[in-house]
Amino acid sequence: MEDVRTRNLSRRKFMKLAFQVGVGVMAFSAGRHLLSGQVKSSLYTVTGGIREITLEAWEIDWQLAPGKVVKAMAYNGQVPGPEIRLSEGERVKIILKNSLKVPTTIHWHGVDVPNEMDGVPGVTQKAVEPGETYTYEFTALPAGTRWYHTHSLEGGQLDRGLFGPLIIEPSKPDAFSTDRDYTLVLDDWVTNPGFSPGDTQRGRRDLFSGKGMGNMMRGRMRGMMEGMMGMRNKEAHDTMTINGRAYPDTLPLQVKEGELIRLRLINASSSHRHLIHLAGHQFRVSHSDGNPLAAAEEVDAVPIAAGERYDLLFRADRPGSWFLSCLEPGHAEAGERLILIYEGREKAKPEAEWMKRLNLNFWSYSKGKGQNLLPPPSGRTVIYDFVLSGGMMGSDVWTINGKVYPDTDYLRLRKGDLARVRFMNMSMENHPMHLHGQSFRITEVNRQRLPDPLVKDTVDIEAHMGSVEIEFTAQNPGDWFFHCHKSRHMKGGMITLAQIRE
Structure with a gap:
């Protein structure tokens, strides 16, 4: 099937995007997203010691999976937006160019920016109108897995793809050094005709009201309760993605036996919580919302709510082919899974371990051992x-x-x-x-x-x-x-x- 991810780009935007990929103005690291390469950050310019990056927002047709094409909004023509990698304490200037038909802004989620750079229309800035540009300038602090996203509700912008990863590398050696570093951005989408991301008066699809994987008691009970209370309602999301793609279109994770792998999970969903599990392996949670734990906590599956991030470590010690999936009812069937492939095992059939899920050790806030990272109070x-x-x-x-x-x-x-x-x-x-x-x-x-x-x-x-x-x-x-x-x-x-x- 034709890949339509850039089908409706104008020639000017297509040529501009091609130039950026080749010469670049920002960290467009495919290897950091899903592929195995560790591509260096080259897509930026530096002026007076300040890194300068341009993010342009415009509408595109985006293929989530074969036969599923949505009208998306994207930064620099891709969903998620380009991964930005910065060094802790680095000064950065990011220029937002609004080529949408509606006003927009960018919020730097988890970054300690000055208030006027926070990107909330009507509170910290005036919204950037169509055809206008706006410059955000701040120091990259603190280190960790952060992200950026629109903070305008007009046109369902977050629901339609205006988000991207922002990774701030620590200035000192990381206690959790790894062989490979992947970023996985999770999202929920609407693809059904007659529904829209901003439509909040439609009924929930059966998939998310206890059917789809409806033999699971939690799904059945949630559907029953919501139906009785008149709440079977709000989300029409029928497709779940990892890095802008739904299975079988998701790209595989490639590893070598013996490697220590870091997965940076970012939940960019506008509504849904996800429960991430890698068949055949255990995770060690090392960071929560980008902040390091005192010690990594071993778990089998990690729930992650909208806006949250988790860094997960695992040792590649079970050669073969395995599914990384969301265990929330219906999410894997809706596309939220990908395949982990060991080098030399490319033809192996992926394993899921579905029947063992009820015995899994889930992450919770009470299991983590945090560090004292905040300054002491001096007032009331x-x-x-x-x-x-x-x-x-x-x-x-x-x-x-x-x-x-x-x-x-x-x-x-x-x-x-x-x-x-x-x-x-x-x-x-x-x-x-x-x-x-x-x-x-x-x-x-x-x-x-x-x-x-x-x-x-x-x-x-x-x-x-x-x-x-x-x-x-x-x-x-x-x-x-x-x-x-x-x-x-x-x-x-x-x-x-x-x-x-x-």
Whole structure:
């Protein structure tokens, strides 16, 4: 079948893209995405010691899998956008050129940028109008697996592909050095005629309401509960991708026996949580949201909510061909899997180990041993209690303490204050809450104190009275978005601001 990924590019854009790939203005590392090569960052320019990168956003036809073509929005003509690799502490200037028909911005997720560079339209900047450019300039901090994405809700931009990986290499040797380093960006897509990423009034596909893999009790119960509450509703997503492709179009991971491999997982989905498992192997979780753990934790499968990232290590010690898959009901069938192939075993039939999944050791926040990476407070301790609710009877109103943004209660802090935020989720959906501008530590989950808190910027709060307590030292002045990373929930009002003053 014809590959239509660049079919509707103008000649000007096609030639421009070809030139960038050949000569380059940024880290377009295919090897870092999925292929085995470690291609050096060459696609950029340097002026006055500052790295300069151009990201242009425009609409394209994008083939997710044979027969599945979507109208996507892309950075530099690809989904995900080009992988940017920077050095810790490096100054960078990134120029956004908007060739879309709608306004847009870029948010640097997990990066401690100045407030005016944060990319939130109406809060930190004016949206970049069609035909305009905007320059973001910041220092690449902290090190780790970060990412960039649109922060405009117009046209379902995140749902349609406006995101990409941003990796900040540590200035000191990494305690978790590996032989190969792959980035896997997970996403959910709409391909059904009559549906659109912004359509929030349609019924869920059977695939995600307990059928598809419906013999699993969790899937059946979720479908029953959502149906009774009028919630079988919101996501029309029917295709799951890894690096912009759905199986069988996903590219294989290539390894050699004996190698230590790092997988950088980024969940760019607008709605779904994923559960990643590699048949025949165990993971060691080394980083959470880009931040190193004190010791890597061995697990079989890793749940990852929208906006989260995990670095996973594994030893290539079982030669053959194996499936890396999502174990959430229906996700593998919807395309969320790829094949791990050992050198010399290219003709081996991939194994899945499906029947062993119920005995797997899953990652959880309580299993991680975090490092003390945050500065100590020098001011007050300020406590906030936030009750998350909404979505009842099919509505798309999502509240914090019964209010929707911009009428929610804000965190009002002075630099040096310790903010303690206690979340209680009274809704029937999980909420991955993301804080812009600085990281926090998770001190309590479901009333269980964590002795070695993880440092993160996104925390997933379970449905049905799940609770989480976090703390952070207010250190980056400005007005910072603090919101659920599910696009529908954010659009429905589940947003507050952390207002930090000198």
